[in-house]
Amino acid sequence: MHAIINGDQNQLVELIEEEYLNIDYLTFLDEGAYYSYSCHDEVPFFDRGNAYSESQRHPFQKYMMKNLIELDLMNCDVWDIPHAPKIIKEEREITTPMLLLSGEFDPVTPFSWATELKSHGKTAWSKEWKGISHVVSWWSDCSGEVARDFLEAPI
Numbered sequence: 001m002h003a004i005i006n007g008d009q010n011q012l013v014e015l016i017e018e019e020y021l022n023i024d025y026l027t028f029l030d031e032g033a034y035y036s037y038s039c040h041d042e043v044p045f046f047d048r049g050n051a052y053s054e055s056q057r058h059p060f061q062k063y064m065m066k067n068l069i070e071l072d073l074m075n076c077d078v079w080d081i082p083h084a085p086k087i088i089k090e091e092r093e094i095t096t097p098m099l100l101l102s103g104e105f106d107p108v109t110p111f112s113w114a115t116e117l118k119s120h121g122k123t124a125w126s127k128e129w130k131g132i133s134h135v136v137s138w139w140s141d142c143s144g145e146v147a148r149d150f151l152e153a154p155i
Helices: 010-021 023-028 031-045 048-056 061-079 111-118 141-152
Strands: 098-103 124-129
Touching (some): 031 061, 048 061, 098 141, 124 141
Parallel strands (some): 098 124
C-alpha cells in the first residue's frame, strides 16, 4: 500500500494481471465457445485504438486491457476461424427482446454502446452498473438475478 500511495503502481499492476490473466481465469471461460464466436463475429471488426483509449480513462483497466486485447488477437490467430461477412455489422432493427447490462468501468463494451444498440431495438432495456467493469453478471449477484428474470420472461 505504501508504494501505491506514493505513486508506484507496478505491484498493483502485477496483482491485477495475475487476477485477470492467470490460467484459472482463462479456464473459467468455455474457451472454445468464446473464441468460436469472438474470432468470427468480433475480433475481425475490433477497433484496437478505441479500446485502448477507452481503457486510459480508468485507472485499473488501463494496465490490463492491452494484455487482454493482445491475448484475444493471439488466440484468434491460433484458432484460425473464418471471419464473418461485413454485413453482420450493418445496422438494422432488432426485433428480439434485449437486456443490456454494462459496467461503469468497462472499456471493452462501454455503456454508450448499449445505449446505441438499444435505439435499434423494439423491446430493449439497459442498465449501467456502478463500480463494475466487463461482464457485469460475474461481479454482481443482483445483475445475475435481473438476467435470470429477463430470460424467464423477456417481454
